[in-house]
Amino acid sequence: MMTIPPNRTPQTDPFTLSAWVLSQQHLTAPNAKGRLTVLLNAITVGCKFVASAVRKAGLAGNDVLGMAGSSNVQGEDQKKLDLVANEVFKNVLARTGQCAVLVTEEEEEPIFIRPEQRGEYCVVFDPLDGSSNIDCGVSIGTIFGIYKVAPGSEGSLADVLRPGRDMVAAGYCMYGSMTYLMLSTGRGVSGFTLDPSLGEFVATHRDLVMPPRGSIYSINEGNAAMWDAATSAYVAEKKRPPGGGKPYSLRYVGSMVADVHRTLLYGGVFLYPADAKNTKGKLRLLYEGYPMAYLIEQAGGRAIDERCERLLLREPEDIHDRAPVYLGSCEDVDDIERHYKEQGL
Ligand code: AHM
């Protein structure tokens, strides 16, 4: 009988996302019943669907670009593709039978799953982040975080109104030049790339570790006149380093998923501070800040708020709460903290 020698090259060992999740569960919870695996699989189906919709958007028969003529809970105009993605994720998640509560950026109230379909996980998500980039074909993404309900809970507001450190998994999918899905179940971060010929996410970034320092800062400089003193001083220092060192480069896509993805891979920092107009910043804590902070920390980086406290420990006041976000390579985020301390925090 012919035996197949172990060969771990990606060409002959397509390590799929489902296989990776099962292997992680085997390590962390050997008695697990595979429920989180089912849930994560459903999320990958949603991501593949949205990736396909994004690829075809604007072509004949796919009239999903442009405005839907409605606005979401934050009063922001909704794009058609936002709404398509929202429906897709709600449907695939509810059908798993593993969810108790869903929170989506697109809907004001949490969605409580009816008893026949109810499970023990809560998913908070931004179905299509980076709205301003949808119609021009620049990278956009889906962000998600997963909590487990409290023991005995049938799914309540309290199950989702919790700090991000309680999440059992978090990730994002970026619809860019390739479709990437970066995921953590609390034991590091791994990245997967959608192989269009297989229709599967295949492991391409195993156990990702961020550089301790980068050379890129990422912020909307158009808001500079409204920044606080610490943010202004930090950015000024990166442009003109003391002692004549090499300045940092500025990169800003305007899609959090793309800006964080680059930060995870190359290092550096991504900031969305509070400013004189947006006193809590712009980014939503539950389904933007926490999942990204979770991934960054799991990859060895650091994520803080304007008090220089761990973002993952911040208590949400509301499911659509916003928070200032500073995340990236540890030493770069330490620099930001130093400026806040110098300004008297
Ligand atoms: P959205 O959820 O409406 O897309 O808004 C969130 C996005 C983030 O992806 C991005 O980091 C940020 O808004 C960009 O904001 P700005 O255009 O103010 O720089």
Ligand code: MG
């Ligand atoms: Mg968003």
